[in-house]
Amino acid sequence: MKSKWGEEENETIDSIKNINYNGRILNVAAGDGRFNNLLLEKASEVVAIDLDEKDLDILVNNTPMGLRDKLKIEIVDITKKFPYTDDSFDGVFCTGSLHLFEKKEIIKILNEIKRVLKPKGKIVIDFATDIKRYDRNGNEVVFSGEGLYSMDEAINFLKEKLKCFSLDIVKSTFEEECSEDSTGYKFIKGNFIVLSGIKYRV
Numbered sequence: 001m002k003s004k005w006g007e008e009e010n011e012t013i014d015s016i017k018n019i020n021y022n023g024r025i026l027n028v029a030a031g032d033g034r035f036n037n038l039l040l041e042k043a044s045e046v047v048a049i050d051l052d053e054k055d056l057d058i059l060v061n062n063t064p065m066g067l068r069d070k071l072k073i074e075i076v077d078i079t080k081k082f083p084y085t086d087d088s089f090d091g092v093f094c095t096g097s098l099h100l101f102e103k104k105e106i107i108k109i110l111n112e113i114k115r116v117l118k119p120k121g122k123i124v125i126d127f128a129t130d131i132k133r134y135d136r137n138g139n140e141v142v143f144s145g146e147g148l149y150s151m152d153e154a155i156n157f158l159k160e161k162l163k164c165f166s167l168d169i170v171k172s173t174f175e176e177e178c179s180e181d182s183t184g185y186k187f188i189k190g191n192f193i194v195l196s197g198i199k200y201r202v
Ligand SMILES: C[S@@+](CC[C@H](N)C(=O)[O-])C[C@H]1O[C@@H](n2cnc3c(N)ncnc32)[C@H](O)[C@@H]1O
Pocket: 003, 005, 006, 028, 029, 030, 031, 032, 033, 034, 049, 050, 051, 052, 055, 076, 077, 078, 079, 094, 095, 096, 097, 100
């Protein structure tokens, strides 16, 4: 699927396939829907949440008609309490987004992910590190308020905060040229980790 946020990375696709999602899945900060159709193929329902209504409209348009009955979209600020009850999802998915926040916000978001996820619920989370962004003139772009994490720092932090999961961690790199101005940059590169696992205690 074509997305303004880049390619669907093979490492994340493999993690989605290996974790074998089923049931009701929450796609946190879903954007314009990278990976969302893969989730829909496995799930009985996917709830895709984001702050950006335009991206969610594109996500719906990117969803084949045969899968739309299983899709629900909602505008949600993920830095606030999620509007869902405890243990209400079989899986949670979140890519390309957590690295945008400072640690105290990430902790709040991960706590909400853990709260809404059922025991034995499944997660796939990716986290970008060592990011460099450039505008079309080659000048570096830095987003205000973002954490800018190194690989080791991110792995140690996420392992600690996801202790209640049996975690599998895959490391990789990415490099993208963006076709859209709304991303805020023209080129981006860095490393990323994909964490997948099952919640085995609260
Ligand atoms: C880099 S995009 C990644 C989108 C998608 N998950 C993907 O992998 O392509 C980050 C997404 O986070 C969303 N976002 C940023 N802050 C948010 C917030 N406080 N609540 C909900 N979504 C937020 C943005 O609107 C954007 O869609």
